Amino acid sequence: MSGQPAEPSDRRSQDALRAALRDWRQAIGAEHIHTDRSSLERFGTATYPTHREIAAVILPADQEQLRDCLRIASRHRVPLYPVSTGKNWGYGSATPPAGDCVLMPLSRLNRILDYDDELAHVTVEPGVTQRQLHAFLAEKGGRHLAGFTGSTPDSSLVGNVLERGLGHGRYGDRCAHVCAFEAVLATGETLRTGFSRYPGAVTGPLHRWGVGPWLDGLFTQSNLGVVTRMTLWLTPVPGHFDTFRFTLGDDRSTLDRVLDAVRRLRMAGVLDAGFVIANDVRAIAARQRYPWGEAGDRTPLSPDLRRRLRHRWGVGAWNGDGVLHAVDDRHGAELRRIVTEALGPHVERLSFEGDSDLGGEGGSAAAAYCAPSETGLAMAYWRLRDTPGHAALPRLPPGGADLDRDGCGLIWVCPVVPLNGRHVAAAVDAVERVTQAHGFEANIGLNSVSERAVVATTALAYDRSVPGEDARAMRCDDELERQLNELGYPPYRMSTRSMEAPPLGDDDLPAVLGRLKHAMDPAGVLAPGRYEFRRAPRPGSACSDST
Structure with a gap:
């Protein structure tokens, strides 16, 4: 023993990072490694506070370079966090759940x-x-x-x-x-x-x-x-294709009956595609920004203003949106008949729009359904406003949406709920109650992902530039997750916030996952903190303001 004091851990980690960066430059080229402040801030920005630093950004070009990058990380024991394109908006974007990781976007692996x-x-x-x-x-x-x-x-x-x-x-x-x-x-x-x-x-x-x-x-x-x-x-592409839409009023029992009808149609194979019933807030947020003037700068929307906005845009308290795939026009007509008989007695304004021969250009229904679009991102801009006089802004920026760049606050909470009225009502009531108490609107979409379950996609949308809003949104997120888990509706996926303190089961999964992790990643460098199910306090959650 030399008697010399041990080298500080942060110094050792900095030495390891420098050595890894040297090897990565040789493996993939210095031009594909970024350590400048602007790049680190850009990749480290999400739609909510993350409290995690990114040490560097490396971009391999193919599988062989990626393999070299992983071996280098393991050799020097430098944490490495891979992302695909980093557009995981509302769940953490490109930011890792643990600090001091090197970020590895895979955007160059694009074949x-x-x-x-x-x-x-x-x-x-x-x-x-x-x-x-x-x-x-x-x-x-x-x-x-x-x-x-x-x-x-x-x-x-x-x-x-x-x-x-x-x-x-x-x-x-x-x-x-x-x-x-x-x-x-x-x-x-x-x-x-x-x-x-x-x-x-x-x-x-x-x-x-x-x-x-x-x-x-x-x-x-x-x-x-x-x-x-x-x-x-x-x-x-089917020989015949229909989209159909309907609206519902405020009566919750009507929603119960429609959900039961949807479940029967799904189980019978009539509805074999994804089906969504969205509430009025989601429908309105797709059409305009928050009406600050009409609301007198108050949040959340009052019940009376919500009703006025529904009338203005012709949407219901709930709004259904589904599709029918048919072999030909005759088959399509029969499917429309079955859906009309099942849903018609319970809904308002049931309408169909069809396209034959979608192998060609198709019509508006096909275009809306078959092509990727930014339309759904408008809800993330719901609370953003112009500063002079709070004038209404376009739903999306002219140059296209970038939620991280534009300061959109967005957190997704997405519990899985049985596809029946009783359970959906319990989940919806919890979301309405918690969001209202924290000054947000309940932006809900019920996604029928199977014959037996829906994912209640819930969006907390806010303006990150407003002092205190980050902290308020995080408190709301924490309370939503707590109450939904207590009701028996865990989320189908987690944000990086949720990964810091995930819901725990009553089995031995954490120990078994730990052994798998050690066997497959002996150095423990790959995406630390990602879905590890180890209970830990969230840094700064629910009590810190990081605007």
């Missing part, structure tokens, strides 16, 4: 690797965006639908699937319609799932399970590996 017109599947890397795939499918003749999400067209397909995100269309539960993952571990080892691990197996992109343990699930909502490719199943 469409395979496409099968006959068997309707496509294989993509994590940097492939919704916009890119839509353009690719259009070039191939527009014979398939990809089931895009309501997020930005520049978001990653793979990133959304790995969060088990929701999309439009027949394959709205996106994670249930993918296979053939390729994942790289922190050790540099590569795994291919299902039949894709067998050279020459033609069923790799066609069959989810393969033979032996099914590993795909290990890489969704986890930090056990980095997925570098994935096969997505596509929906063939």
